[in-house]
Amino acid sequence: MMALPFVLLVLTSLAVALGLRQLSIWIWVAALAATVYAFHLHATGALHLAL
Amino acid sequence: MSLLARGLNVVALAAVIGVLIVLLWFQFARGELPCALCLVQRAAFIAAGLGFLLNVRFGSSESHYGIVIVSAMGGAAVAGRQVLLHIATSSRLSGPVVFGVHFETWALIAFCTIVLFCGAMLFVESQFVEGVRDVRPHALAQYASWLFVVIALGYAVSALLVCGVGVCAENPTGYQLPWK
Numbered sequence: 001m002m003a004l005p006f007v008l009l010v011l012t013s014l015a016v017a018l019g020l021r022q023l024s025i026w027i028w029v030a031a032l033a034a035t036v037y038a039f040h041l042h043a044t045g046a047l048h049l050a051l
Numbered sequence: 052m053s054l055l056a057r058g059l060n061v062v063a064l065a066a067v068i069g070v071l072i073v074l075l076w077f078q079f080a081r082g083e084l085p086c087a088l089c090l091v092q093r094a095a096f097i098a099a100g101l102g103f104l105l106n107v108r109f110g111s112s113e114s115h116y117g118i119v120i121v122s123a124m125g126g127a128a129v130a131g132r133q134v135l136l137h138i139a140t141s142s143r144l145s146g147p148v149v150f151g152v153h154f155e156t157w158a159l160i161a162f163c164t165i166v167l168f169c170g171a172m173l174f175v176e177s178q179f180v181e182g183v184r185d186v187r188p189h190a191l192a193q194y195a196s197w198l199f200v201v202i203a204l205g206y207a208v209s210a211l212l213v214c215g216v217g218v219c220a221e222n223p224t225g226y227q228l229p230w231k
Contacts (some may be wrong), residue, residue, distance in 0.1 A: 002214040017196035042087035050095035
């Protein structure tokens with residue numbers, strides 16, 4: 001699960017390297033969403049503290 | 052794109068790449084495994100660096116700076132959360148200390164610096180005159196792009212090894228190797 005944002009960021013950087021600007025921005029949006037979700041999963045679980 | 056703006060974007064991109072490489076060095080050479088919040092901050096660094104990379108590769112755009120700012124603010128929020136957790140609980144979920152300051156505090160400082168840098172760069176209106184373009188990129192931009200791909204791939208593998216496919220452990224102590 002935590003690897004998903006990084007996988008999407010790899011795809012984003014790949015799109016930039018290939019010159020696909022618009023596609024890279026859309027994949028970045030997906031990566032941002034995945035990162036927020038990953039943070040949600042891990043923000044409190046480690047210490048069992050409520051947000 | 053004005054020469055000054057291009058140069059500053061290259062410097063900013065190099066700084067982000069430097070941070071990412073140093074973090075990888077700490078992980079693999081010093082055995083400092085990243086906690087879950089640390090991994091989220093690393094993703095934020097990569098995302099912010101992508102904004103600078105877009106500026107270097109395609110030319111300056113307000114949307115590229117927007118990508119950097121949103122990513123950096125997200126990273127600052129996570130770093131700030133980790134700092135507060137460390138203060139409130141004296142938990143072990145804190146990064147290594149460098150020059151007397153924990154990693155998460157350095158990350159918070161770095162993210163705030165990135166946001167301030169973007170705010171200052173947005174005053175340089177001459178860099179937006181040409182607009183974005185997809186012409187044959189400068190060799191530096193190409194090298195930086197592919198270097199970023201390699202670094203991002205390294206982080207993806209690292210995250211997979213540290214956390215596996217599920218939720219990360221509270222305080223990772225080893226890698227989730229497939230043959231274990």
